Amino acid sequence: MTEKTLRKGNEALAEGAIRAGVRFFAGYPITPQNEVPEYMSAYLADNGGAFVQAESEIAAINMVYGAAATGTRSMTSSSSPGVSLKQEGISYLASADLPCLIVNVMRGGPGLGSISGAQGDYFQATRGGGNGDYHVIVLAPNSVEELGNFPKLAFDLAEKYRMPAMILADGILGQMMESMAFNFDPVDPNQIGKFDWAVDINKEGRAKTNVYSYKGDNLIEDVTLRAKRYGLIEKTEARWEERETEDADIILVAYGLSSRACLEAVNKAKEQGLKVGLFRPITLWPFPSKRLAELAAKAKGVLVVEQSLGQLVQDVRLAVAGKVPVGLNAYPAGGQPDGAQILTAAASLLTGKKEGLFDLQEHAEGFSYACKRDLTLGVQGDRKGVK
Amino acid sequence: MTILAQKPKSLTDLPMHYCPGCGHGIVHRLIGETLDELQIAQRTIGVAPVGCAVFADSYFACDCVQGAHGRGPAIATGIKRSKPQAIVFSYQGDGDLASIGMAEIVHAAVRSENITIIFINNAIYGMTGGQMAPTTLVGQVATTAPKGRDPKLQGWPINMCEMLAQITGSKFLARVAVDTPQNVMKAKQAIKKAFENQVNNVGFSMVEVISQCPTNWHANVQQALEFVRTKMMPQYPLGIFKDEGAK
Numbered sequence: 001m002t003e004k005t006l007r008k009g010n011e012a013l014a015e016g017a018i019r020a021g022v023r024f025f026a027g028y029p030i031t032p033q034n035e036v037p038e039y040m041s042a043y044l045a046d047n048g049g050a051f052v053q054a055e056s057e058i059a060a061i062n063m064v065y066g067a068a069a070t071g072t073r074s075m076t077s078s079s080s081p082g083v084s085l086k087q088e089g090i091s092y093l094a095s096a097d098l099p100c101l102i103v104n105v106m107r108g109g110p111g112l113g114s115i116s117g118a119q120g121d122y123f124q125a126t127r128g129g130g131n132g133d134y135h136v137i138v139l140a141p142n143s144v145e146e147l148g149n150f151p152k153l154a155f156d157l158a159e160k161y162r163m164p165a166m167i168l169a170d171g172i173l174g175q176m177m178e179s180m181a182f183n184f185d186p187v188d189p190n191q192i193g194k195f196d197w198a199v200d201i202n203k204e205g206r207a208k209t210n211v212y213s214y215k216g217d218n219l220i221e222d223v224t225l226r227a228k229r230y231g232l233i234e235k236t237e238a239r240w241e242e243r244e245t246e247d248a249d250i251i252l253v254a255y256g257l258s259s260r261a262c263l264e265a266v267n268k269a270k271e272q273g274l275k276v277g278l279f280r281p282i283t284l285w286p287f288p289s290k291r292l293a294e295l296a297a298k299a300k301g302v303l304v305v306e307q308s309l310g311q312l313v314q315d316v317r318l319a320v321a322g323k324v325p326v327g328l329n330a331y332p333a334g335g336q337p338d339g340a341q342i343l344t345a346a347a348s349l350l351t352g353k354k355e356g357l358f359d360l361q362e363h364a365e366g367f368s369y370a371c372k373r374d375l376t377l378g379v380q381g382d383r384k385g386v387k
Numbered sequence: 388m389t390i391l392a393q394k395p396k397s398l399t400d401l402p403m404h405y406c407p408g409c410g411h412g413i414v415h416r417l418i419g420e421t422l423d424e425l426q427i428a429q430r431t432i433g434v435a436p437v438g439c440a441v442f443a444d445s446y447f448a449c450d451c452v453q454g455a456h457g458r459g460p461a462i463a464t465g466i467k468r469s470k471p472q473a474i475v476f477s478y479q480g481d482g483d484l485a486s487i488g489m490a491e492i493v494h495a496a497v498r499s500e501n502i503t504i505i506f507i508n509n510a511i512y513g514m515t516g517g518q519m520a521p522t523t524l525v526g527q528v529a530t531t532a533p534k535g536r537d538p539k540l541q542g543w544p545i546n547m548c549e550m551l552a553q554i555t556g557s558k559f560l561a562r563v564a565v566d567t568p569q570n571v572m573k574a575k576q577a578i579k580k581a582f583e584n585q586v587n588n589v590g591f592s593m594v595e596v597i598s599q600c601p602t603n604w605h606a607n608v609q610q611a612l613e614f615v616r617t618k619m620m621p622q623y624p625l626g627i628f629k630d631e632g633a634k
Contacts, residue, residue: 023469024465024468024469026464026465050468050469052464052465052468052498054461054494055490055491055493055494055497056490058458058461058490059458059461059464059490059491059494060461062454062455062458062461062462062465062491063461063462063464063465063468064465065452065454065455065458065461065462065465066434066452066454066461066462066463066464066465066466066467066469067465067466067468067469068465069452069462069465069466070432070465070466070469070470070473072469072470074465074469088455089455089458092454092455199432199450199451199452199466200432200450200470201429201430201431201432201450201470201472201473202429202430203429203450204429208399208448208449208450208451209450209451210444210445210450210451210452210453211451211452211453212435212444212451212452212453213453213454213455214437214441214453
């Protein structure tokens with residue numbers, strides 16, 4: 001437990017990871033998460049760990065695969081396009097049942113996108129992200145304090161269930177400074193036990209251990225068995241926060257930084273005599289569907305506020321299952337939500353208006369599009385004669 | 388009764404799945420003998436690749452990790468940096484090491500990771516059924532080079548030992564073959580050196596083994612060995628390309 005200190009989000013995360021017992025870090029530079037590897041390179045070796053600046057995000061996640069196979073608390077961090085590159089390794093980690101931590105300090109996308117904060121990687125994070133049937137545990141902090149404390153939670157869950165965990169943070173959260181305190185005592189990696197599944201040295205008398213992801217004829221059994229863990233996690237590990245939800249007419253649903261703007265909307269609503277509450281998923285997978293469904297049943301509508309173009313809203317609609325209208329107030333590609341706009345959208349949802357609500361097909365109303373080849377530019381036949 | 392030869396203790400009893408005439412089994416045995424003789428099996432962790440040797444983790448009696456195609460040197464880096472007392476080796480084929488894993492092998496050498504790489508070069512993708520490898524010879528027929536490798540379209544074969552020799556961090560680079568008993572014995576010496584280097588903290592060591600693939604070369608074993616000598620060796624000369632290891 002610590003006194004409150006002023007820290008930058010990415011540095012709180014890195015310090016929190018070292019305190020959580022991380023002793024292997026590999027990463028590749030990308031904005032807006034660069035403070036994480038910089039902090040690790042400065043302090044990890046002095047704490048008995050290893051830092052490697054990898055040649056690529058792909059190499060970094062595979063270094064984590066090797067380190068995690070030894071039972072070492074291992075992590076990598078990156079931002080959106082870099083996390084896309086890591087998906088190969090994340091899928092292998094999931095298949096080999098290895099716990100580790102992957103941090104995504106999200107920026108705008110698709111592609112190179114922008115370097116400003118965004119929430120466009122919700123699908124990638126919550127649906128596994130790589131090939132095959134798997135999940136990673138996804139934690140979504142909304143403050144610098146949570147950024148600093150979630151690495152410990154992530155490893156506790158990842159090791160309990162033998163699977164990768166991800167912290168999905170917004171770019172702005174990584175870059176902003178806030179007062180924070182760590183809510184746990186530093187973990188001494190020399191004092192935590194070994195795993196029976198980890199590869200190791202000097203194992204006289206113990207059976208040979210293999211860590212692998214090719215399951216061949218046993219794949220059906222392997223995937224089915226792992227799914228039992230996923231089911232248990234969905235039943236027992238969902239985490240969320242509620243504000244003013246008990247008698248709310250409109251339930252706002254938002255995670256990460258968007259939820260901070262929603263708090264402003266909740267407070268403004270109170271001043272105006274409107275009943276608006278906030279439901280903030282802290283675990284995005286497992287998604288806290290059951291509690292959200294209970295709240296939605298008592299409300300008049302649910303408004304999803306996300307810095308993406310209709311990703312979180314899909315899980316909310318699955319949970320609400322048509323009981324009440326679900327609207328989307330979207331700020332994609334680096335747009336910043338604010339309380340007034342959120343309240344406008346909330347009012348629209350109650351009154352059947354459209355202002356502030358995003359609907360993909362209505363968005364395309366009256367829009368036509370055609371992409372044509374143009375013969376006046378020449379013909380493709382100039383490949384003739386190429387051997 | 389005196390036992391003159393037996394299976395190394397560092398290999399398991401599992402029957403190997405390799406095709407008749409393939410070089411993998413010989414190289415596995417040489418690694419097993421080395422781990423026995425250096426008495427390091429108890430602290431060795433192997434990294435198995437994707438490709439024909441995907442089950443190598445079952446054949447070595449030490450703990451093993453099987454990882455993604457081309458990423459062996461990165462995985463070995465993660466293991467070694469987490470367990471510095473471990474002897475870590477990565478076993479890789481030519482598509483694995485010289486194509487999809489080119490960045491990983493080059494940068495493991497750049498960092499002079501204190502690991503051992505065993506690189507099997509048979510100039511073809513074996514497991515996937517005979518596609519062109521980065522090391523496929525000019526004119527050599529592959530399922531994705533049905534008219535033979537044409538440098539105008541597919542470039543030239545890549546010589547990894549010569550290339551990695553340019554990197555300061557590479558400390559031991561040898562190219563050997565397993566086509567004759569004499570060459571098998573030389574291969575053993577090189578493999579042993581590559582492991583001894585790791586014990587002595589010398590740094591990045593790699594042995595490239597020119598190996599035969601009768602199945603995907605569509606040759607009988609005799610013809611395959613002949614191909615190694617007459618076609619492979621002119622492109623891939625045997626020898627020690629770098630030896631900065633302590634004696």
